[in-house]
Amino acid sequence: MLLRALSQLNFRNLLTPRLTFGPGVTAVVGRNAAGKSNLLEAAYLGLTGELPYGKISETVRLGETEGYVSVSVERDDGIVSTQIGLAPGKKLIRLDGQTVRTFELAKATAAVLITPEDADLVHGAPALRRGYLDTLLSKLSPRYALLHREYTRVVDQRNAALKHPDAALKVWTERFIELGNAVGALRSRALVKVAEIAADTYAEISGDDKPLGVSLTGAHENLADALSESEFEERARGVTVVGPHRGDLLLTLGGHSVQTYGSRGEARTTALSLRVAEYSLLSEKHREAPVLLLDDFTAELDAGRREFLLRLAARAPQAIVSGTEAPPHAAAQLFISGGQVRAEP
Amino acid sequence: MRYPPALTQLIRELGRLPGIGPKSAQRLAFHLFNQPDDDVRGLAEALLNAKGSLRQCEVCFNITDEARCAVCTDPQRTQAIVCVVEEPADLLAIERSGEYDGLYHVLHGALSPMNGVGPDQLTIQPLLARLKDVEEVILATATTVEGEATAMYLARLLGEIKVPTSRIAYGLPVGGDLEYVDEVTLGRAISNRRMV
Numbered sequence: 001m002l003l004r005a006l007s008q009l010n011f012r013n014l015l016t017p018r019l020t021f022g023p024g025v026t027a028v029v030g031r032n033a034a035g036k037s038n039l040l041e042a043a044y045l046g047l048t049g050e051l052p053y054g055k056i057s058e059t060v061r062l063g064e065t066e067g068y069v070s071v072s073v074e075r076d077d078g079i080v081s082t083q084i085g086l087a088p089g090k091k092l093i094r095l096d097g098q099t100v101r102t103f104e105l106a107k108a109t110a111a112v113l114i115t116p117e118d119a120d121l122v123h124g125a126p127a128l129r130r131g132y133l134d135t136l137l138s139k140l141s142p143r144y145a146l147l148h149r150e151y152t153r154v155v156d157q158r159n160a161a162l163k164h165p166d167a168a169l170k171v172w173t174e175r176f177i178e179l180g181n182a183v184g185a186l187r188s189r190a191l192v193k194v195a196e197i198a199a200d201t202y203a204e205i206s207g208d209d210k211p212l213g214v215s216l217t218g219a220h221e222n223l224a225d226a227l228s229e230s231e232f233e234e235r236a237r238g239v240t241v242v243g244p245h246r247g248d249l250l251l252t253l254g255g256h257s258v259q260t261y262g263s264r265g266e267a268r269t270t271a272l273s274l275r276v277a278e279y280s281l282l283s284e285k286h287r288e289a290p291v292l293l294l295d296d297f298t299a300e301l302d303a304g305r306r307e308f309l310l311r312l313a314a315r316a317p318q319a320i321v322s323g324t325e326a327p328p329h330a331a332a333q334l335f336i337s338g339g340q341v342r343a344e345p
Numbered sequence: 346m347r348y349p350p351a352l353t354q355l356i357r358e359l360g361r362l363p364g365i366g367p368k369s370a371q372r373l374a375f376h377l378f379n380q381p382d383d384d385v386r387g388l389a390e391a392l393l394n395a396k397g398s399l400r401q402c403e404v405c406f407n408i409t410d411e412a413r414c415a416v417c418t419d420p421q422r423t424q425a426i427v428c429v430v431e432e433p434a435d436l437l438a439i440e441r442s443g444e445y446d447g448l449y450h451v452l453h454g455a456l457s458p459m460n461g462v463g464p465d466q467l468t469i470q471p472l473l474a475r476l477k478d479v480e481e482v483i484l485a486t487a488t489t490v491e492g493e494a495t496a497m498y499l500a501r502l503l504g505e506i507k508v509p510t511s512r513i514a515y516g517l518p519v520g521g522d523l524e525y526v527d528e529v530t531l532g533r534a535i536s537n538r539r540m541v
Contacts, residue, residue, distance in 0.1 A: 104527070142528045153490040160458035167464050168456050171498040175490075 001109065002074040002318045003291045006046060010060050010067025011086065012038040013339035021320065024331030025313050028322040028341075035339040036322035040113060040293045043320060045084055046071030047111035047291055049093045049102040050135065057088035073109050076288050080108045103138050103145035110139065110290035112279040114309070116299045118271040122258055126248035133249060136278050137190050140285050144186050151179040155245050163238045173227070176240065180223040183244045191216055197277040198270075205269050205308045210254035212273060218247035265302055272305060276312070292316040298323035352378070404475065406451040406468045408433045416440075416449055423447045425480040429472065429499060431455050431487060439485065447483075450475070455491040456498060464498065472499075476508050485513045 007018045013035050030036045041059075045051055046069040051059065060067050066087035073080050082105060085092030093100055095108055121128055138145035158172040195214035202212035220226040226242040227234075233241050251258040251270050258270050283289045294313055300306045310327055313319035321327050335345045348356070352374060360370035377385055401407070402414035405427075409415065416422060416436075426447030430436050436449050452467040476482070482503055486492035496512055503510045516534035517526055526534075 143532060146529050150490055154494075157456075157458050157490065157494070161463075164458065164461075164463070168458070168494070168498050171456070171494050171501070172458070174497065175494055 001076070001286065001288050001291060003043060003047065003071055003111075003320070004074050004079070005072040006039075006043055007070040008042050008046075008068065010064040011042045011045075011069050012059050012061060014038055014042060014341075015339040016341040019334070019341055021318070022332055023318050025316075025327060025329065026318075026320045027326035027330035027333045028320060028336055029324070029326050029333060029345070030322070030336035031324060034337045035341075036336055037115070037295050038339070039336060039341070040115075040295045040320060040322055042069050043071065043291070044111050044113045044293055045069050046082055047073065047109045048139075049082070049084055049091075049105040052113050052115065053117065056084070056086060056091060060086045060088070071109070073291075075108070082109060103142050106139040106145075107142070110282045110286055111293055112275060112282065112290050113293040113295060114272065114275045115295035118275060119264070119268050121271040121274060122251060122262065122267040126246075129249040129251075130245075130247060132274060132278075133187060133191070133194075136194070136281065137186065140190065140281060141186065144183075144190075147179065147182055147186070151176075151183045152245065154179055155240055155243065159239045162234065162240070176243065177223045177227065180243045184219050184223070184247075187216060187244060187247070188219055193281060194274070194277045197280050198273040201273040201276040202269055205272065205304055206266075207304070208253075212258075212270060213250075213252040213255070214274075215250045215252075216247055217250050218242065218244070265305075268300075268302070269305060272308070279312075289317045292319040294319060294321040296322055296324075297327060298325055401451075401453075405449045406453060406471070407436055407449060421446070425478060426483065427472075427476070427479050427481075428483040428485050430485050431492060431495070435485065435487075452486070452495065455486055455489070455495040457491045467495070469499070469502070473502065473506070476503075476506070479508060482508055482510045483513060484510060488515055 002023055003021050005018060005020050008014055009017065019039075028036050028039055041051065045056070045059070066085065068083055068085050070081065070083040073082070080096055082096075083092075083094040091102075093102060093105055095105055121132055134148055138148060154172065154175045158169075158176050161169045161172045191214065198214050199212045202208070220242065223243055230242045251262075253262060253266060253270075256262075258266055262270065279290060279292065292313060294309060297306060297309050297313075300309060313321050313327065314329060321330070326333050333343075335342045347353075355377070356367070356370045356374045359365055359373050360367055362370075365373070377388075398410045399408055400410070402409045402417055403412055404417045405414060407414040407416060411418070423446050427450050428439065428445060428447055429450045429452060430439065431452050431454060433451055436451060439445050439449075450468065450472045452469070452472075454462050454467055456462055456464065456467070482499075484496040484499055486495045486499075500510050500512070514537055515530070516537060517523070517530065523531065
């Protein structure tokens, strides 16, 4: 799919109201703090209804109360448009004028954003890695999106029930086990593919013989058993301590944890491999490639990774690549400074 | 400038109503102020009357102005089936369907520990007490997380005392094209299919 147009009002420091894009690589060139990342973030928000990091209401330009991001996307089967409201409070997503939920937007449009911050996927808190998996799975399967939302709600209700146990706790526990097992099963099944693609990608980038392993911790064959083993801790703390909401992605190189023993470079390559898995699974799901957004490729100092990023962008039907300089072979160039986008430097 | 206290008070009271935000409350307050005295008095009386004369049916806990509601006192209705709903509004919705002629039981909520609602906060004990000659209980709580948990809880209780229990079906909206139904609803409709 191709991002054809991006319109915005009051999104961070962006001033240009409307931009158009073509196929191939579009370079977004600017100095630091010129608004390169904001432009890519706006495109990502318009295409997915989500921000990579942070809250949507915090993207409204300082001093303004509302705004929007809107994109027009050319798919193999026609043109769709989205509009995302930035006002605080309620998340407003429209697809071709109809209000939809985030996972419904994911049926129509898709984007993958690769940023230097992705290293946090490896070194950050488990919630980031869970978020990676849950977000990806929600896009791949609406059933997972709803199931996961229901599961999260049941965990919250069960935690409240644990603090004041009554006759209904049993039912919350039963629902927790049922939904938790279902979420766990879908995750494990999806993880096989993620792990395979990520491992292949890692090998391609690094040329290394240490294989990348991606597995789930906290995945229980049956939550009922895990739950009875944790009963004591659960009662003492008043929260549900086992289940998919506590799971983590375990990333290993040659069997050793990347989080603990990996170098910075290994962590970055691992994170990049996870993003490539996302790109490839979304391509498979949509039967056409998502829009690839490559933020600040010039921040990538490692020759191998940088070359891989540029290859990835060149292979993609459409890639928007930002940096302090243009990548080679860009089909179009945009220059940005102070939030203003121009066709000339 | 500040609004006079009487106006601020009115806006605050209106703003406490469900679905009314501060802006709507302000609009309603100004609207009321501009109405003739008789209309405002009429509204105030209607509020007080409603509050004064309305109560919960002593059998099913529906809203009524008698000891027993219109459904419970209707001899034409099938007495052996009880349909359990969360709120009086749900009862009205089922009545509008015209498909059901049994009795009801209004729980006045659904299990939600986060909001401090456990079995004791719902009308579950009175439900169990009225099931002597009942042949079927239909659980028509919502398909939300809370509604499902409530249905499950009741199903267990009713199973223990051997009362036949059913759950309303989920599935396709009537008159809709299959291709426009979301995957989840369609998936449920497939797994809850029945022989014809």
